[in-house]
Amino acid sequence: METTAEATGTDVCVAPPEREPRRPDGRDNYTISEVVAFTGLTAHTLRWYERIGLMPHVDRSHTGQRRYSNRDLDWLGLVGKLRLTGMPVADMVRYAELVRAGDHTYRERYELLEATRRDVRSRIAELQDTLAVLDRKIDFYGDAGPALASERS
Amino acid sequence: METTAEATGTDVCVAPPEREPRRPDGRDNYTISEVVAFTGLTAHTLRWYERIGLMPHVDRSHTGQRRYSNRDLDWLGLVGKLRLTGMPVADMVRYAELVRAGDHTYRERYELLEATRRDVRSRIAELQDTLAVLDRKIDFYGDAGPALASERS
DNA sequence: GGCTTGCCTGGAGTGCACTCCAGGGTTTTA
DNA sequence: TAAAACCCTGGAGTGCACTCCAGGCAAGCC
Numbered sequence: 001m002e003t004t005a006e007a008t009g010t011d012v013c014v015a016p017p018e019r020e021p022r023r024p025d026g027r028d029n030y031t032i033s034e035v036v037a038f039t040g041l042t043a044h045t046l047r048w049y050e051r052i053g054l055m056p057h058v059d060r061s062h063t064g065q066r067r068y069s070n071r072d073l074d075w076l077g078l079v080g081k082l083r084l085t086g087m088p089v090a091d092m093v094r095y096a097e098l099v100r101a102g103d104h105t106y107r108e109r110y111e112l113l114e115a116t117r118r119d120v121r122s123r124i125a126e127l128q129d130t131l132a133v134l135d136r137k138i139d140f141y142g143d144a145g146p147a148l149a150s151e152r153s
Numbered sequence: 154m155e156t157t158a159e160a161t162g163t164d165v166c167v168a169p170p171e172r173e174p175r176r177p178d179g180r181d182n183y184t185i186s187e188v189v190a191f192t193g194l195t196a197h198t199l200r201w202y203e204r205i206g207l208m209p210h211v212d213r214s215h216t217g218q219r220r221y222s223n224r225d226l227d228w229l230g231l232v233g234k235l236r237l238t239g240m241p242v243a244d245m246v247r248y249a250e251l252v253r254a255g256d257h258t259y260r261e262r263y264e265l266l267e268a269t270r271r272d273v274r275s276r277i278a279e280l281q282d283t284l285a286v287l288d289r290k291i292d293f294y295g296d297a298g299p300a301l302a303s304e305r306s
Numbered sequence: 307g308g309c310t311t312g313c314c315t316g317g318a319g320t321g322c323a324c325t326c327c328a329g330g331g332t333t334t335t336a
Numbered sequence: 337t338a339a340a341a342c343c344c345t346g347g348a349g350t351g352c353a354c355t356c357c358a359g360g361c362a363a364g365c366c
Contacts, residue, residue, distance in 0.1 A: 198354065
């Protein structure tokens with residue numbers, strides 16, 4: 001069976017969603033299931049990331065099993081953050097390609113990061129806007145009670 | 154042809170993404186293509202929203218064409234905001250159903266809104282986190298220049 | 307009257323980001 | 337040393353949110 005949190009017995013009896021375990025130091029060599037535990041991604045997804053070129057080449061054991069390095073985990077951390085911004089996977093792959101391509105892609109990477117940052121800023125602004133709408137609506141519900149709860153907006 | 158911004162000639166020559174036109178007042182009756190212009194949604198999407206129950210029943214002209222009211226536009230505004238938060242369409246449909254069901258669903262709606270607000274807050278926090286990561290990375294790129302631009306995280 | 311434009315419907319198709327499967331090796335545990 | 341747990345691959349399948357298609361009605365105008 002594939003190793004997932006549900007299958008390994010690490011969370012018997014539907015435990016509350018535990019924080020991902022902290023990375024032990026003094027190691028530089030993790031199996032895929034350890035990476036699953038660290039990142040919250042599934043093993044499927046990790047393999048898929050590699051297939052589509054979103055991961056630099058991951059080391060293999062002598063029998064062909066993946067052995068992730070701390071560096072790989074760092075990279076996955078960044079990918080995770082970028083994923084939260086809604087950046088399409090294709091764009092992250094583009095970034096990964098630039099990194100692999102070497103130092104002469106410096107400028108392009110820089111620009112990609114800045115563009116992403118602008119995106120994130122404007123997404124935050126949008127969300128704050130939405131938050132304001134929700135606040136008004138919730139206040140309205142709270143103040144008025146059921147009697148006035150018919151929708152106006 | 155379907156009416157979209159590209160097809161109506163409202164933006165000849167690849168204009169910069171104009172703000173959606175402000176809603177004229179003194180009217181309460183808009184065709185689907187007007188709503189497209191106001192909301193930025195496509196006509197397809199508007200019809201689809203209706204099919205899945207995300208819109209209250211929209212009026213029809215004597216020939217069966219949709220005639221949207223200001224109230225419908227308000228609702229679409231809310232939906233648009235909620236969409237930005239990443240709320241699944243199914244959840245918005247649920248909310249729409251509660252609204253249609255009448256005042257006795259008041260409490261449930263209130264709770265749904267509050268849960269959404271919590272989500273939005275935590276998404277904002279996540280994004281701010283991501284922003285911090287990007288800032289650090291961009292600083293690093295900026296300070297170090299191409300020479301140090303190999304990836305460490 | 308003919309042409310263009312706008313709108314209608316049900317249902318099929320698309321793109322994205324996974325997610326799972328079959329079939330088969332490897333490693334750990336009892 | 338056998339069972340159980342873990343990992344591998346290529347390719348197919350899934351769920352979501354649209355997006356498009358075919359075929360057709362209706363209104364404006366030259």
